[in-house]
Amino acid sequence: MNEPLLRLYIAGNSAISRRAEQNLSRLQELIKPQGWEAEVVDVLAQPERAEHARILATPTLSYEHPVRPRRIVGDLSDTKSVLDFLGIELKRDTA
């Protein structure tokens, strides 16, 4: 198993958390061919993981890059700005 590169921190079943999860699923469809893995962490169920990663806001998408870690706070509805921020270029046919 690959270490997941993207982690989405959500809080239980709130509307905004579900929206973020859905948006992440769409995003995954786009980036999976390039080998990106994603994991969802529920901070209500696993507060110690939120503590360890020092997450304040939910939803937060964390890109666990060893040199330059990046985080996006929000519901991930703007796919383009998410990809831009993560620095992921999509192959032309999937864009």
Added chain:
Amino acid sequence: MTEQDLDGATVLERVKTGVNAFDELVMGGLPRARTTVVGGTPGSGKTVFATQFIANGITTHSENGVLVTFEEPPADIEANMRSFGWELARWRRQGRLAFVDASPPSSDEMVAGDFDLAALLSRIQHAVKTVGAKRVVLDSLTQLFDHFIGDPKILRRELFHISSALKKAGLTVLMTAERNSEYGEITRHRLEEFVADNVVILRNVLHREKRRRTIEVLKMRGSHHAEGETPFTLLENQGVVAVPLSSLRLEQQSSMVRVTSGNPSIDEMCGGGFFRDSVTLVSGATGTGKTLLVTNFLAGGVAAGEKALLFGYEESKGQLFRNATGWGVDFAQMESEGNLKIICLYPEAQSLPDHLLTIQALVDEFQPSRIAIDSLSALERIASDIGFREFLISLTSFIKKREIAGLCTATSKSLVGGESVSEQHISTLTDSIILLRYIQEKETMHRGLMVLKMRGSEHAKEIRRFTIDGAGMHLGEPFREAPNVFTGGDAAPNH
């Protein structure tokens, strides 16, 4: 659990902060299961106050705490607070304290769209559960607003939610927030409006080159609190120490027991000596004999089997000893026998509230029956008018409360007559006033002494001439035609 009184109304249980005088201002402490916002400019002592609240819970009330830090990482807080005597790291290892590290992470961050702070709340609740906390501090909210700078509305909603959730769990919450100015809006982002049941303001005002720290309770929902600013100081190994103006209640008992002034003639003029729990002011120009009166006061007490304490702010210990020897008093022997203690300090060595605490600490330790302060004028130099007045109120009330006889000196500016500023301040606060004045008669200058005021007693009204020699002070005959001792003007009959 909250208590119920006879009317069925909820009585707010109090949580002590560890700042004793502050707890008195708010009827015993912060209301349990409520949120208090502590506002202050940078450097006003918010973090110290907040940490003290946690530390006091852990050390004296078996109430564990959670510290949510938005500004500095926990390791820095642990290091910074060590000088106040708080072993945060040890308490953390013992499971009595938990940190929630909400300091800015190193990663890049972008905010796009709506969000909530459920992760923060979940972390706080997790920490509370882990150590069984009763007290929670969030320090400081302003940092959180800076973090999510574009979304103040969301933060207000979320902080309200966090505050409600913690209160519902019975936690007493203290949040700090920054202020832009000492006397402007209450906090930046107006946090107090949506999150606080109670609002406390810490101030650190620079007035005429002198710092003055105060604490003020602005709002206490559902209960009474004292109004106005109370001075405080930050002390090593103690943290915030507020200085109460307790004499405003005027509840000291008045003793009728007389003690000697150290000079039989002055005792006689005062109707038999000073009262046991009274404060006497000796006012006079430089060289009129104030320090001699102090010396007699101390020696008279020691001779009567009392312990005496002197705080000198004008002369060194060596000088005081030399002076005393010149008047036939052996301070060195009294001190070696443990009946006398002399402390000499530069007024500038510390702030006025610190001086007061030094005096109080030594009185508690040495347990004297009489105390002398020489001089108030030297202390007046280092404080603002209001600061000095507060110091005097606290000092005189403290002396009376301990049923100690107090003698303070003040130096008047002009050589003949004239009031010193300290005198204006203190005259209403002291029980007795003795004036020492230079009085000119034709071509010679004499010294004169009069008892201006003696609360609760008859006293001599005349101005007595006196001389000073190797055996001390000798009172002579009254002046027949003395000039006005207050203005130093031409000779006029004394009224």
